[in-house]
Amino acid sequence: QVQLVQSGGGLVQAGGSLRLSCAASRSFFSINNMGWYCQFPGKQRELVAAITSSSSTNYADSVKGRFTISRDNAKNTVYLQMNSLKPEDTAVYYCYVDLLSRRYWGQGTQVTVSS
Numbered sequence: 001q002v003q004l005v006q007s008g009g010g011l012v013q014a015g016g017s018l019r020l021s022c023a024a025s026r027s028f029f030s031i032n033n034m035g036w037y038c039q040f041p042g043k044q045r046e047l048v049a050a051i052t053s054s055s056s057t058n059y060a061d062s063v064k065g066r067f068t069i070s071r072d073n074a075k076n077t078v079y080l081q082m083n084s085l086k087p088e089d090t091a092v093y094y095c096y097v098d099l100l101s102r103r104y105w106g107q108g109t110q111v112t113v114s115s
Contacts, residue, residue, distance in 0.1 A: 002026050002104050004095055009109035012085055016113070020080040022095030022106050028053070028073050033098045035069060036080045038091035039108075045094060049080060063089075085113045 003025040012018050020036065028034075035050030035058075049069035050058045057069055068081040078095060090113050095106040 002031070002097060002099055004097065004104055004106035006093075006095055006106040006109045009093065009111045011112045011114065014085060014087055014113055014115050016085050017081070017083045018085065018111060019082065020093055020095070020109060020111075022078045022080075024076040024078075024097060026076065028071065028076055028097075031097050031099050034071065034078045035096060036078075037094045037096065038089075038111075039094065040091045048093070051078065082111070085111075087113045087115045089113050 005023050006020065008018060008020040010018065032053050033050055036048040037045040038048050039045045046060065048060050048063055049067055051069045051071055055071065059067060066084045071078045090111060092108045092110050094108045097104050
């Protein structure tokens, strides 16, 4: 099992930046994929960015060039750097990790971008 604790997020003006963090309760050893989803009101969660154990990354088209996912294995933490934020990025963001064929989720954090 693994517990994920998210931090970061909040309110920012359009064009601003935020960094989300997701700290795991255990080492990233045996954790394959990890990443971030967002959820808009009344909608399903959507993949924002993912990173593999070999640090290959994948991004939603809507965030390419603006968001960067990274991982710090020494701190058991995955990050999402969000730059050039737009009002349409407003959503609840969830981190996840895949461990032994099971997906674990963080508690979610609200990101609100004002115009």
